[in-house]
Amino acid sequence: MEQTIDIPWQGRAVGLMDLDAFFASVEQLDHPEWRGKPVIVGGSAERRGVVSTASYEARVFGVHSAMPSWQAKRLCPQAIWTHGHYARYRELSDKVMAILHAQTPLVEQVSIDEAFFDVTPGRYNHENPIAICRRIQEEVSELGITCSIGLGTNKTVAKIASERQKPRGLTIVLPGTEASFLAPLPVRAMSGIGSASEKRLSEMGIHTLGQLAERDPEQMRSIFGVSGPRMVARAAGLEQSRVRDAEEPDEVKSVSNERTFAHDLKTREELVAAIGHVSALTGTRLRRKGLTGTQVTLKLKFDIRHTHTAQRQLDEPTDDEHVFGAVAVKLLNSLWREGTGVRLVGVAVSGFDGARPRQLGLFDEDEDTEPQEATPPQRDLRALSIATDNIRARFGNDALSYGRDLRFRHTESDTAPKDKRDF
DNA sequence: TCTGGGGTCCTAGGACCC
């Protein structure tokens, strides 16, 4: 797939850059004594944690992302463990994204360690796309971490190509070779096809992207809905969707927090306290983002297979956990019966009114937004919510809990990294 | 003593209105 740089690139040029074992690589960068050794970033085995990222040295033992931590510990007992340092990952990620933006304004960040970029010749640059990819890899490596890149004529091809060679891979799918590149690959290689779709496709005798590409789009629509025809086109290498540039920021649709507990919660008292705890975390993030929502969702997980949610509309948009948390507690009655053990509690707020996002400075008083109809007790609670934000901003999420939350401070919620990487 | 946490998108059924 190597190509000399002097052959002109025909058509669109879309790249996908993926940072190699990102969280673990940053840890090895910051702890020189960990380099060359198995490093695992993730939750602890004793608390139902999972692996977020494993260094390549740990992967040799079979450890991978999303694996239960107890299993990883068994496979690689000598691994160095850390819960991660999210702010530091963010900092390096921002530097990497700046490198991409220096090449093209068309950058679509997918996650903390992944981004599409459009370097089609003639729009914003006249260089060969392959040369640009090589330069990106070089500049990223100067930060002390590495990345793999896939380059092709659309996002699907670029994404799959980026996974072919890691770490430090540059995989190029030349214009015109998309279909033959994709055809032999298993359907699962394409993002959007998970285990459920893989199973259904397999029952239809479809195992490779080549077989998928030959199907009648309308037949697939009758089985997979709107995503059916899209799946067929993508498998054929014909995807056209563009790289969304940074000028069109994502609109946030929901904000949620959830916690899995080391031991199942069994009493109403514990559940109410847990709901208060996650509601407070959600409220803090809503205010930080300047969002108020009209929909509250309570999520409970009784065992690994069974998650239930209950939702309720509010009369007025809010960002105050004392308001939406109380509603979440009411929803408890529709989901839970006394005596049932609960392993996870989550509270989400959604239903944001497009027009409103307003950045509220962390240390601002919110002078102009006080709802006039607020009764004095409500006003006090809102002031309390804002005061807690300031403390959390300075000392971290676990620095402060309302009294009834206290018991959870050391039983879960380790401020482990909030994102996870490379499936 | 077995699997996290943050999201998005899609589907489907029921209520309700006209």
Place this chain on the structure above:
DNA sequence: TCTGGGGTCCTAGGACCC
């Protein structure tokens, strides 16, 4: 005398991604 059909909103759940 009794009953169509379209549209929209709300709710619950599932698949999927990183």
